[in-house]
Amino acid sequence: MQSTGVDTKNxxxxxxxxxxxxxxxxxxxxxxxxxxxxxxx
Numbered sequence: 001m002q003s004t005g006v007d008t009k010n011x012x013x014x015x016x017x018x019x020x021x022x023x024x025x026x027x028x029x030x031x032x033x034x035x036x037x038x039x040x041x
Contacts, residue, residue, distance in 0.1 A: 009039045 010016030014030035018037035021027050029035040 011037055011039050 011018075011030060011033035013032045014020055014037065016037040017030075018033060018035040019027045019029050030037075033040055
């Protein structure tokens with residue numbers, strides 16, 4: 001049985017995308033969720 005709750009929330013820092021869009025162009029992997037886009041507990 002799968003749980004749907006806090007463990008599937010989007011990361012607050014990257015809004016669930018898994019990366020940041022950089023101002024100078026390109027992107028960088030979100031260090032908080034390690035690119036998964038999910039909030040780490």
